[in-house]
Amino acid sequence: MPRLPTAAEGAQDEAVRRHDRGAPAGPGQCGAVHVQHVSAPVPLVWSLVRRFDRPQCYKGFVRACGLLPRTCGGAGPATGAGEMGVGSVREVRLVSGLPARTSTERLDALDEERHVTGFTVLGGDHRLANYRSATSLHAAGGDSPSLGTIVVESYVVDVPRGSTAEETRAFADTIVRCNLRSLATVCQTMAARSASNGSNASTHM
Ligand code: A8S
Numbered sequence: 001m002p003r004l005p006t007a008a009e010g011a012q013d014e015a016v017r018r019h020d021r022g023a024p025a026g027p028g029q030c031g032a033v034h035v036q037h038v039s040a041p042v043p044l045v046w047s048l049v050r051r052f053d054r055p056q057c058y059k060g061f062v063r064a065c066g067l068l069p070r071t072c073g074g075a076g077p078a079t080g081a082g083e084m085g086v087g088s089v090r091e092v093r094l095v096s097g098l099p100a101r102t103s104t105e106r107l108d109a110l111d112e113e114r115h116v117t118g119f120t121v122l123g124g125d126h127r128l129a130n131y132r133s134a135t136s137l138h139a140a141g142g143d144s145p146s147l148g149t150i151v152v153e154s155y156v157v158d159v160p161r162g163s164t165a166e167e168t169r170a171f172a173d174t175i176v177r178c179n180l181r182s183l184a185t186v187c188q189t190m191a192a193r194s195a196s197n198g199s200n201a202s203t204h205m
Contacts, residue, residue: 012037012150015138019152020116029130030165031156032173036180038149040191042137045149046115048183049135052107053084055092058183061175064093086110089122100126109134121157128172131157149187151180 012035025031038045048057056062068089088107094100103124110117115137121128133155141147153176159168 011138011140011142011147015136015150015152018138019136019154020134025156028159029156030159030169031154032169032176033152033154034173034176034180036151036153036184037140038151038184038187040148040187042115042139042149044191044194045137045151045183045187046112048187049115049137049151050110050112050117052088052090052110052117052119055090058186059179060182061094061098061178062092063095066091084110092124100124102126103128108132127160127163128168129158129160131155131172151183153180 016033016035019033051057053065053067055065067084068091070083070085070088084107086107086109090105090107092103092105094102101124103126104122105119106122108118108120116134117136118132118134120133121131133153135151135153138150138152139147140150155172155176157168157172159165
C-alpha cells in the first residue's frame with residue numbers, strides 16, 4: 001500500500017472501526033478486512049463503487065454484467081424495470097481463465113449518504129458460496145477532501161468442503177486486492193483527467 005499522509009492514518013483506523021462488518025465469521029466460515037487509500041475525492045470513488053449494475057468498470061475479472069428483472073414486493077423504494085436498488089440481483093460473467101464463469105449476486109445495501117454498499121453471492125458455478133461483501137468510503141482527511149478516500153472492504157464466506165480457511169481466504173484476498181488496486185487506478189486517472197480539464201470533483205456526483 002502507498003504511504004498514506006499522516007492525517008489519513010488516524011482516519012484509516014477510525015474508518016475500519018466505523019465499517020459495518022455485519023455478522024462475524026461463524027464456524028465453517030472465514031473473512032477478512034481490506035483497506036485501500038485512493039487519491040481521489042469520495043464522490044468520485046462512490047460514483048464507481050455504487051454501480052452494482054456495472055462492476056466491470058473497475059473489477060478486472062468481470063467480463064459482463066446484467067441486472068435480472070425485478071420481482072414485486074422487494075425491500076427498498078420501488079424502482080422501475082432495469083433500475084437498481086436494494087434487492088436487485090445481477091448476473092456476472094467472468095473473464096476466461098478463472099475456475100468460475102458466472103456468479104449471481106444480490107444488492108444488500110446502497111446508502112448514498114453514508115457511502116456504504118454490500119452484496120451477497122446467491123449462486124454460480126464457483127466455490128465462494130454465501131460470499132458476503134461490505135464496502136464503505138471515508139474521507140481520508142476528515143474535512144480536507146484533498147487527502148482522498150479510504151475504502152474499507154470486508155467479506156465473510158463459507159469454507160468449501162475440501163479446502164482450509166487459509167486457502168479460501170488467500171483466494172478471496174487475491175481477488176479483493178486486485179479489485180481495490182484497480183479501483184484506485186481508475187479513480188486516480190479520472191481525477192487527474194478532470195483536474196487537467198479544469199473542472200472540479202462535483203462533476204462526478
Ligand atoms: C468481488 C469479490 C470476489 C469475487 C469473486 C471475491 C468471483 O467473482 C471471482 C472468482 C470466483 O471463483 C468467485 O467483489 C466469484 O467480486 C472473480 C465468481 C464470486
